[in-house]
Amino acid sequence: MNRLLLFCFLLISGSCFAQTEDSLFFRKIADEILVNGKAYENLRVLCKTVGARLSGSPGMYKAEDWGIKTLNAMGADKVYMQECKVPHWVRGGKDEAWITYNDVKGKEVKIVLDVLAIGNSLGTGSNGIKAPVILIHDFDELEKRKEEIKGKIVFYNISFNPRYIEPGSAYGEAGISRRSGASRAARYGAVAVLIRSLSESVDNNPHTGALAYDSSQPKIPGAAIGLKDADRLNTLLSTGQTATAYIKTMAHFLPDTIGHNIIGELAGSEYPNEFITIGGHLDSWDPAEGAHDDGAGCVHSIEVLRSLKAIGYKPKHTIRIVLFANEENGLRGGTKYADEVVTKNEKHIFALESDNGGFTPKGFDFMMAPALLIKIQAWLPLFKPYGVYFFDSGGGGADVSPLNKKSNIPVSEFRPDSQRYFDLHHTRNDIFENVHKRELELGAVNITALIYMIDKYGL
Amino acid sequence: MNRLLLFCFLLISGSCFAQTEDSLFFRKIADEILVNGKAYENLRVLCKTVGARLSGSPGMYKAEDWGIKTLNAMGADKVYMQECKVPHWVRGGKDEAWITYNDVKGKEVKIVLDVLAIGNSLGTGSNGIKAPVILIHDFDELEKRKEEIKGKIVFYNISFNPRYIEPGSAYGEAGISRRSGASRAARYGAVAVLIRSLSESVDNNPHTGALAYDSSQPKIPGAAIGLKDADRLNTLLSTGQTATAYIKTMAHFLPDTIGHNIIGELAGSEYPNEFITIGGHLDSWDPAEGAHDDGAGCVHSIEVLRSLKAIGYKPKHTIRIVLFANEENGLRGGTKYADEVVTKNEKHIFALESDNGGFTPKGFDFMMAPALLIKIQAWLPLFKPYGVYFFDSGGGGADVSPLNKKSNIPVSEFRPDSQRYFDLHHTRNDIFENVHKRELELGAVNITALIYMIDKYGL
Numbered sequence: 001m002n003r004l005l006l007f008c009f010l011l012i013s014g015s016c017f018a019q020t021e022d023s024l025f026f027r028k029i030a031d032e033i034l035v036n037g038k039a040y041e042n043l044r045v046l047c048k049t050v051g052a053r054l055s056g057s058p059g060m061y062k063a064e065d066w067g068i069k070t071l072n073a074m075g076a077d078k079v080y081m082q083e084c085k086v087p088h089w090v091r092g093g094k095d096e097a098w099i100t101y102n103d104v105k106g107k108e109v110k111i112v113l114d115v116l117a118i119g120n121s122l123g124t125g126s127n128g129i130k131a132p133v134i135l136i137h138d139f140d141e142l143e144k145r146k147e148e149i150k151g152k153i154v155f156y157n158i159s160f161n162p163r164y165i166e167p168g169s170a171y172g173e174a175g176i177s178r179r180s181g182a183s184r185a186a187r188y189g190a191v192a193v194l195i196r197s198l199s200e201s202v203d204n205n206p207h208t209g210a211l212a213y214d215s216s217q218p219k220i221p222g223a224a225i226g227l228k229d230a231d232r233l234n235t236l237l238s239t240g241q242t243a244t245a246y247i248k249t250m251a252h253f254l255p256d257t258i259g260h261n262i263i264g265e266l267a268g269s270e271y272p273n274e275f276i277t278i279g280g281h282l283d284s285w286d287p288a289e290g291a292h293d294d295g296a297g298c299v300h301s302i303e304v305l306r307s308l309k310a311i312g313y314k315p316k317h318t319i320r321i322v323l324f325a326n327e328e329n330g331l332r333g334g335t336k337y338a339d340e341v342v343t344k345n346e347k348h349i350f351a352l353e354s355d356n357g358g359f360t361p362k363g364f365d366f367m368m369a370p371a372l373l374i375k376i377q378a379w380l381p382l383f384k385p386y387g388v389y390f391f392d393s394g395g396g397g398a399d400v401s402p403l404n405k406k407s408n409i410p411v412s413e414f415r416p417d418s419q420r421y422f423d424l425h426h427t428r429n430d431i432f433e434n435v436h437k438r439e440l441e442l443g444a445v446n447i448t449a450l451i452y453m454i455d456k457y458g459l
Numbered sequence: 460m461n462r463l464l465l466f467c468f469l470l471i472s473g474s475c476f477a478q479t480e481d482s483l484f485f486r487k488i489a490d491e492i493l494v495n496g497k498a499y500e501n502l503r504v505l506c507k508t509v510g511a512r513l514s515g516s517p518g519m520y521k522a523e524d525w526g527i528k529t530l531n532a533m534g535a536d537k538v539y540m541q542e543c544k545v546p547h548w549v550r551g552g553k554d555e556a557w558i559t560y561n562d563v564k565g566k567e568v569k570i571v572l573d574v575l576a577i578g579n580s581l582g583t584g585s586n587g588i589k590a591p592v593i594l595i596h597d598f599d600e601l602e603k604r605k606e607e608i609k610g611k612i613v614f615y616n617i618s619f620n621p622r623y624i625e626p627g628s629a630y631g632e633a634g635i636s637r638r639s640g641a642s643r644a645a646r647y648g649a650v651a652v653l654i655r656s657l658s659e660s661v662d663n664n665p666h667t668g669a670l671a672y673d674s675s676q677p678k679i680p681g682a683a684i685g686l687k688d689a690d691r692l693n694t695l696l697s698t699g700q701t702a703t704a705y706i707k708t709m710a711h712f713l714p715d716t717i718g719h720n721i722i723g724e725l726a727g728s729e730y731p732n733e734f735i736t737i738g739g740h741l742d743s744w745d746p747a748e749g750a751h752d753d754g755a756g757c758v759h760s761i762e763v764l765r766s767l768k769a770i771g772y773k774p775k776h777t778i779r780i781v782l783f784a785n786e787e788n789g790l791r792g793g794t795k796y797a798d799e800v801v802t803k804n805e806k807h808i809f810a811l812e813s814d815n816g817g818f819t820p821k822g823f824d825f826m827m828a829p830a831l832l833i834k835i836q837a838w839l840p841l842f843k844p845y846g847v848y849f850f851d852s853g854g855g856g857a858d859v860s861p862l863n864k865k866s867n868i869p870v871s872e873f874r875p876d877s878q879r880y881f882d883l884h885h886t887r888n889d890i891f892e893n894v895h896k897r898e899l900e901l902g903a904v905n906i907t908a909l910i911y912m913i914d915k916y917g918l
Contacts, residue, residue, distance in 0.1 A: 162493045387821075438659070439878045
């Protein structure tokens, strides 16, 4: 064998050896998580003993305590809190809404709606608001009919486009109604808005979620109704029937308060001052337990630390698990974390968020240099047996995106199956019972495997 | 440009054109199914107006009528029945089982079990069977303790191995208890068997499914209990506690009867005498509606025909939709279909079954010559946007496998996400409400796209 051939042989056999070694290590990770996993039990405790945990709420403080206790119990070398100011929006009471109209005989008919005030919206006051309701299908129609808006309650009936394979795309598109519909309508004198919930579920649960007011417009109340109610209202108004809506929401802001990112670390053995961040967000909307959004991401992240420690892996870099504060209505935790990285001039090689629920894994999206992505894509065959089929270019999770924006740190987002996510998202059904044990665990397996590869080979 | 270059250019641009054309056609299929799809509504009607439909039951006849009516309504050129003899097993009444033991104070404690007789098993008679119960973890232990078996009820507590990523592998392995546990125990004088249900769900629903008696052994009764009951019983018996089990099942066979494969065709425009078969099985176990198993496969198959016709595609080959009889406890429909292919010397180029539920698609398995599989794998990039990531070598569905065995016809099996399948499989929870509309539809999209490619390019 000549030297070149020998070199090639060693290179190939070396790479085969590494692949076999990695493949065996993946199996170790999977066995640990599928046999001894704590993600599901940790999620149960978060959901059932803490429950809802919106920024500023009593649940937020209980969740922070849960995070500290759980990270310690799962074997973190160091657990600490990172303080940040968070908004403190409260629902203030039970939301109410109904529709009245006169039937062909002139008799008043009343339809009570299942309704939730939109997060960050301001309420109607205790008397509520009663006004004629106008059906609007998109912002183009709003513009065309702007003369008709004044004094009315605008009902945005923007459906998910079923053509999208990923419901997240439909959510992004239809979501303009929730995010900016109130201010857009207020510009033309609307007194409140009702929106069709951002979902394509077959039930009638209303979905909350945040709006952002345009500060140049009056801050009118906004509320979401379930899909069956939205369809009924759409049918009614499409015939030209006039109707009156009544909305009462008591939502308001209290002064900003102090919240925390909860951080747990496994110290790096070779590069203790170089960091890999894995996180989910600890806050959740108030109607339920935030099981998929984002209890799943929190326990996924903690499971990375627990499982690597349990199988005796010593990371080269410091692994940081971050339970971010306030993703839902402010992103103050993610912003604070990225600011501190800048302030302290920390070296971060990678950050990943799990914030798409605890469903069966399918892939990961990455926001990083194309050459890095190509490098990572070579690892994909190792993941296929565990159900991860793509490493695509895309976004990072909301909380880690500021790391990319401010410091150009490569970031990633875990992408589980998404078909059921928007059935539950921000509703009273986002509860522990709707998370599947093995689906949750398989997510943790793949996230842990990815972190292992990045820690071992660098980026 | 010289001729060779020109040729290469035309070849490449031709292939690009074909890919773009196919990709546009995939989009057309997806739009048709996601916007105008009938699979979900067809499944609702099957589940809610027919319900359970075990071979020989009144439900079987109603399901056959539903199949004929639905295939006609969805636009088949021709609908017909293919007769076959089917077994006629009946549960015969409510299954009952309990455990009694004496606690430390000598007081009798009774645990009532949630129980279902195993399909094809023979009952205990109306007096039931009462006998000491013995805990057995696998067939090795059965062999070692064969002297202790006589006169006892054997409780097989064989859990799913959580290390398998695909629960189907765990099902195959643990399933020996249900399939052959009764005869194995009868050999050593057992009077009945109880088995841990073939599942890893978090509930206590018992799962039925078929056994096959070894004709050389006494045919003793068998019944499945839920996982919580199995865990309780395991804990009790593991301490050395002696306990008595009582089982009453009234299961028995009536004489074989006549069932039918229900077949609908779209006539081929170029090769009307060459066939592509797409099927699911029409029969289901008796405790529920057979929504995932295999209503989903039936409506998937029908949706292939409906959607291709709706978008005006004229298949080259004759597309045959087959709703197979008697997959669950006999495979008589699939066997009959393959026998007729031989008898009539029909040319079949491909057959596919959907019998893994209506969950989010992930891939397809193929049983065909390696060169053919490589050809097909070149199409995978077209499928990725619709969530299909692998074309692997593997089995075909149960009902199409005889086509491969008897006539070497390439066969395939649709592979959706499988994590929830064995939570519902053969239980009272396999109902329409547990099928997700879009997940079901995305399965139909990918199956239809695959059939289109095979019809267009051949195999």
